[in-house]
Amino acid sequence: MDAPLNQSKKKILIVNNNLATGGVQRSLVNLLNHIKEEYEVTLLLFSNSGSYVQHVPSEVKVIEAAPLLRLLGMSQAQARNLGYTAYSLRSTFALYTKIFNNHLPISLLISNQNKLSGFDVAISFLHNAEEKSFYGGCNEFVLQRVQAKLKVAFIHCDYSNYGGNTPKNQQTYKKFDKIAAVSEGCRQSFVKAIPELDERTQCVYNFHNYSEYITKANANPINYSDGHLNIVTVARLSSEKGILRGIDVLKRLVKEKYRIRWHIIGDGSQRNEIEKKILASDLKEYIILYGNQENPYRFIKNADLFFLPSFHEAAPMVFNESKFLGVPIITTNTTSAVEMVKEGFEGTVCENNEEDMYKAIKRVLNDPNIIKDYKNYLTAQNYTNVTALEQFRKLIEVSNL
Structure with a gap:
């Protein structure tokens, strides 16, 4: 036997x-x-x-x-x-x-x-x-x-x-x-x-559990309004994630009459401060907080961009999740960003400051074909473990x- x-x-x-x-x-x-x-x-x-x-x-x-x-x-x-x-x-x-x-x-x-x-x-x-x-x-x-x-x-x-x-x-x-x-x-x-x-x-x-990502993304996905650049962030609302400086970036773009909306999924210790800054900046129409969501993938799927304005990060799993769902990334240059986001193909890694984040988002606002090229590249890739x-x-x- x-x-x-x-x-x-x-x-x-x-x-x-x-x-x-x-x-x-x-x-x-x-x-x-x-x-x-x-x-x-x-x-x-x-x-x-x-x-x-x-x-x-x-x-x-x-x-x-x-x-x-x-x-x-x-x-x-x-x-x-x-x-x-x-x-x-x-x-x-x-x-x-x-x-x-x-x-x-x-x-x-x-x-x-x-x-x-x-x-x-x-x-x-x-x-x-x-x-x-x-x-x-x-x-x-x-x-x-x-x-x-x-x-x-x-x-x-x-x-x-x-x-x-x-x-x-x-x-x-x-x-x-x-x-x-x-x-x-x-x-x-x-x-x-x-x-x-x-x-x-x-x-x-x-x-990564890629089959789970696509199943959840297709379960009642969020359909964002046309005519805006819809960017999404899934992150803990804490100081290292840089959400407050992201608000300053968005304020500049809105002031310049760009049509943009920022959808933020997550919660944390900085939520009250973030809410107050959104109101003080008169950006309630442009920045939406959804809190923690059991299924963040349905928010990611139809977004134009995934945005991560962090001061520091290790190797965010959400990068691969977004790429797999065909959503390009704009991220600050943290520990693994250059390694995980292929510059000019999967998105862009900007310098870790407000000015460079502003320029990176403005660039795709001025030329929507950039996002289209990123998405075409991402959807043609094979993702495995x-x-x-x-x-x-x-x-x-x-x-x-």
Whole structure:
């Protein structure tokens, strides 16, 4: 009798905080769906919660962390729903972190988890946060509580600039066998900060669910008004996304009588400030806030342009989502922008300032054929996860050590 196939499969443990809405979590679920049959995968979540839980394939074994460690994977509101004890504990840890740092809280919470063993590869999928944030801990968990032949940490950020490039985090990353960066730009930013890890750091691109994108895009897509340039942004409404300076750019264009509308999908800490600036700039007719949307793809599909005015970014998944849906991109020059947006074919990467954003949008307003050429190019491309899967297979080869 033949041996069961799973006896020959490599055993992989992947650790993440939760499966709440976010680029890291979306990338993780897409990865799981691409490796579910090739490997024996176990997913450990600090908190088995979030909208993406329902999208984890049945072939993946999901386990939740010890009760105390779950506090590190949930929000304060979620802790409140668990009762006074959980709420008080999380509040205490969060306050300590704000005053001092997250070193002790993370260490204490991780120590409550029994050690796990029997894995060929253990992956920390969530990069460490800056030290005043009660967030992260996946790196320490993999290093301290898991026995595996190969230990890997993923980087989803512009490491040199995101706020977590600290001596302690640097020492933590040096303990891993390999580092996986989700773009070449992210890899270069990380290696710039920790040059001695150059040879241990490689790219593993984000995985995408292209069939989901097109299905959702075709589900009641938004039809925008003719006679306007309709630009769309899907982003968290926080300072690094540059929405406030984008409003200034639009104000200039409207003042010059250009017919333009900006559709913004997302929510966040800066929403009130953004709303006030839109009203103060008399742009309510031209800038529409839709808040968080379960299906952003129906907003992207019929837009003329995707616009991202960020001060800094890592490797936004929304770039590939937009390109796949045939929507060209105007973005500021952040870590991976030049790598991910082919200049003059898929859109344009402008310098990271208001003046260059203004010129880039004005250029396509003055010559609509530019957008038509971009769209023709994008719709002729073939989008797959073949490269990402090859990179992942190479990453987890223990023999490469």
